[in-house]
Amino acid sequence: MNIGIVGLGLIGGSIALDLRSRGFNIxxxxxxxxxxxRAIARGVVNDASIHLSLMATADLVFICTPLSAIEPxxxxxxxxxxxxxxxxxxxxxxxxxxxxxxxxxxxxxGGHPMAGxxxxxxxxxxxxxxxxxxxxxxxxxxxxxxxxxxxxEIARLLGASVYRCGxxxxxxxxxxxxHLPIMASATLVAACDREGDRDIVNLAQNxxxxxxxxxxxxxxxxxxxxxxxxxxxREQLLRSLSIYRDSxxxxxxxxxxxxxxxxxxxxxxxxxxxxxxxx
Amino acid sequence: MNIGIVGLGLIGGSIALDLRSRGFNIxxxxxxxxxxxRAIARGVVNDASIHLSLMATADLVFICTPLSAIEPxxxxxxxxxxxxxxxxxxxxxxxxxxxxxxxxxxxxxGGHPMAGxxxxxxxxxxxxxxxxxxxxxxxxxxxxxxxxxxxxEIARLLGASVYRCGxxxxxxxxxxxxHLPIMASATLVAACDREGDRDIVNLAQNxxxxxxxxxxxxxxxxxxxxxxxxxxxREQLLRSLSIYRDSxxxxxxxxxxxxxxxxxxxxxxxxxxxxxxxx
Numbered sequence: 001m002n003i004g005i006v007g008l009g010l011i012g013g014s015i016a017l018d019l020r021s022r023g024f025n026i027x028x029x030x031x032x033x034x035x036x037x038r039a040i041a042r043g044v045v046n047d048a049s050i051h052l053s054l055m056a057t058a059d060l061v062f063i064c065t066p067l068s069a070i071e072p073x074x075x076x077x078x079x080x081x082x083x084x085x086x087x088x089x090x091x092x093x094x095x096x097x098x099x100x101x102x103x104x105x106x107x108x109x110g111g112h113p114m115a116g117x118x119x120x121x122x123x124x125x126x127x128x129x130x131x132x133x134x135x136x137x138x139x140x141x142x143x144x145x146x147x148x149x150x151x152x153e154i155a156r157l158l159g160a161s162v163y164r165c166g167x168x169x170x171x172x173x174x175x176x177x178x179h180l181p182i183m184a185s186a187t188l189v190a191a192c193d194r195e196g197d198r199d200i201v202n203l204a205q206n207x208x209x210x211x212x213x214x215x216x217x218x219x220x221x222x223x224x225x226x227x228x229x230x231x232x233x234r235e236q237l238l239r240s241l242s243i244y245r246d247s248x249x250x251x252x253x254x255x256x257x258x259x260x261x262x263x264x265x266x267x268x269x270x271x272x273x274x275x276x277x278x279x
Numbered sequence: 280m281n282i283g284i285v286g287l288g289l290i291g292g293s294i295a296l297d298l299r300s301r302g303f304n305i306x307x308x309x310x311x312x313x314x315x316x317r318a319i320a321r322g323v324v325n326d327a328s329i330h331l332s333l334m335a336t337a338d339l340v341f342i343c344t345p346l347s348a349i350e351p352x353x354x355x356x357x358x359x360x361x362x363x364x365x366x367x368x369x370x371x372x373x374x375x376x377x378x379x380x381x382x383x384x385x386x387x388x389g390g391h392p393m394a395g396x397x398x399x400x401x402x403x404x405x406x407x408x409x410x411x412x413x414x415x416x417x418x419x420x421x422x423x424x425x426x427x428x429x430x431x432e433i434a435r436l437l438g439a440s441v442y443r444c445g446x447x448x449x450x451x452x453x454x455x456x457x458h459l460p461i462m463a464s465a466t467l468v469a470a471c472d473r474e475g476d477r478d479i480v481n482l483a484q485n486x487x488x489x490x491x492x493x494x495x496x497x498x499x500x501x502x503x504x505x506x507x508x509x510x511x512x513r514e515q516l517l518r519s520l521s522i523y524r525d526s527x528x529x530x531x532x533x534x535x536x537x538x539x540x541x542x543x544x545x546x547x548x549x550x551x552x553x554x555x556x557x558x
Contacts, residue, residue: 114486114488133488134485134486134488136486161485163482163485163486165478165482169478169479169482170482172474172476172479173479173482173483173486174483174486176470176471176474176479176483177471177483177486177487177488177490177491178486178488178490178491180467180470180471181467181490181491181494181495182490183527183530184463184464184466184467184494184527185463185494186530186545186546186549187463187523187526187527187530188459188460188463188523189549189552189553190526190530190545190548190549190552191455191459191519191522191523191525191526192455192456192459192552193548193549193552194522194525194526195451195455195522197451199444199448200448200451200452200455203442203444203448203449203452204452204453204455204456204556205555205556205557206413206440206442206557207393207413207415207442207452207453207456207457207557208456208556208557208558209393209412209413209456209457209558211456211457211460211461211496211497212456212457212460212556212558213556213558214493214494214496214497215460215463215464215493215494215496215497215498216460216553216556217490217493217494218490218493218494219494219546219549219553220549220550220552220553220554221550222550223543223546223547223549223550224543226542226543226546227539227542227543227546230534230539230542231537231539234534234537237534238531238534238535240470241527241530241531241534242531243470243473243474244466244467244470244527245524245527245528245531246470246473247466247469247470247473248462248463248466248520248523248524248527249524251462251465251466251469251520252517252520252521252524255509255513255516255517255520256517258510258513260506260509260510263505263506263509264502264503264505264506266465266469267465267498267502267505267506268502269469269472270465270468270469270472270498270499270502271499271500271501271502273468273469273471273472273499274468274495274498274499275499276484277483277484277487277491277492277495278484278485278486278487279487279491279492
């Protein structure tokens with residue numbers, strides 16, 4: 001079985017490394033010749049090219065580009081694909097991608113391997129990146145069942161825990177646990193940045209510790225990623241943000257009213273609720 | 280020099296361990312005989328008692344109880360204190376403590392060693408807990424200068440980095456970097472808990488990863504601690520929360536209006552601003 005990888009970055013390169021070590025023939029496409037050369041030199045792929053025609057022999061193609069490039073890449077890829085080829089992606093938002101790409105190529109299976117490191121690019125690709133991590137597969141009623149099973153089989157070969165749900169369910173769930181945290185965390189830093197007294201700002205910067213560090217971490221991350229999730233998962237993110245804002249208002253109301261019993265009750269529920277997450 | 284420690288928990292016990300190893304005579308008071316016995320058995324103190332009269336020989340007394348117990352303890356302590364004794368505390372909010380305790384004992388120096396572990400109690404006391412950590416000392420215009428210098432000298436002996444500021448400056452700074460993060464983080468978990476669809480909740484709990492884990496950590500902590508900081512630092516916390524809510528509204532406004540340029544600008548500023556914190 002031939003596996004195609006379009007986009008030889010951290011995710012594409014890591015999928016390629018793992019599957020090559022399991023005996024698959026891997027062909028890769030990158031927009032940059034230098035990346036193709038490095039992918040071959042590192043043994044990530046059997047062959048690589050800047051031309052999508054290399055995908056003609058692929059039975060299964062992973063699109064591993066940023067979200068905004070997925071649909072245009074698939075459009076350019078279609079003339080080169082074998083009629084039975086399965087196409088899948090690794091994008092972190094699913095509804096708009098699945099809608100757009102399924103219309104172009106019905107044999108498309110939306111996917112989201114939830115793994116990563118702070119690094120990016122082909123040099124960051126590593127083996128076993130997906131071991132024990134969730135891999136969400138998001139078929140629709142029209143997605144060919146055999147293709148869904150094939151993508152899930154490959155995900156399990158990567159050592160991932162496979163979850164199957166609809167694209168909208170995925171987007172709603174990741175709005176809560178991935179996209180809302182980015183916005184709540186960024187807002188923390190943005191708010192601190194509005195303190196007008198320079199002495200207080202300096203003191204706060206010096207006294208900041210693990211609590212601030214952890215709570216502000218994802219908000220201080222890649223701005224392009226934050227914009228991309230907001231753009232592609234706008235509806236679900238706004239819904240989560242709006243519920244977050246209501247919860248914030250209630251908590252502020254308790255503090256304003258000095259209702260310490262109500263506040264304690266909320267913080268107890270929070271402590272209990274957090275224990276149900278797979279952290 | 281005799282050092283008194285009232286409250287033999289993580290902080291009091293750790294101060295005692297470090298200072299005893301530097302040759303000070305350490306006397307400790309706990310409300311529980313069992314804690315006194317353990318403190319002596321572990322070599323944390325030279326002597327310990329459930330009676331505040333043990334503090335009669337102390338030149339410097341650290342009050343290491345929860346915030347709400349500081350003022351009542353000092354009231355009971357005063358009949359036993361030597362006239363020249365310096366009293367200091369380790370409470371995480373300073374204005375109400377400094378106001379109340381200075382009125383009872385003018386030779387009081389507010390302090391806040393910013394260190395801790397997830398553990399508590401005398402068994403959790405460890406050496407070098409304060410090495411490289413901030414130790415804020417919060418005198419007022421009326422605090423005797425020699426006493427401030429003495430407390431700072433001891434803080435430096437613990438290996439801490441000493442910061443001196445007024446009680447209100449301290450409380451405003453920690454509202455930003457310590458108390459607001461607790462509330463923003465707790466609100467994240469509280470909001471997720473309002474998702475009405477059980478399938479989405481289950482999926483979110485399974486997919487939650489390091490981003491959710493870090494952003495929700497301090498919000499899922501000790502509810503009593505959260506209530507205590509809200510109660511004692513209410514005014515500064517409400518001010519920070521109100522600025523946080525304004526920042527949240529602006530960020531939501533950008534997403535609502537699909538103003539991706541404005542959102543990217545905000546997230547870029549956030550990324551840059553975070554780099555100025557001592558994390």
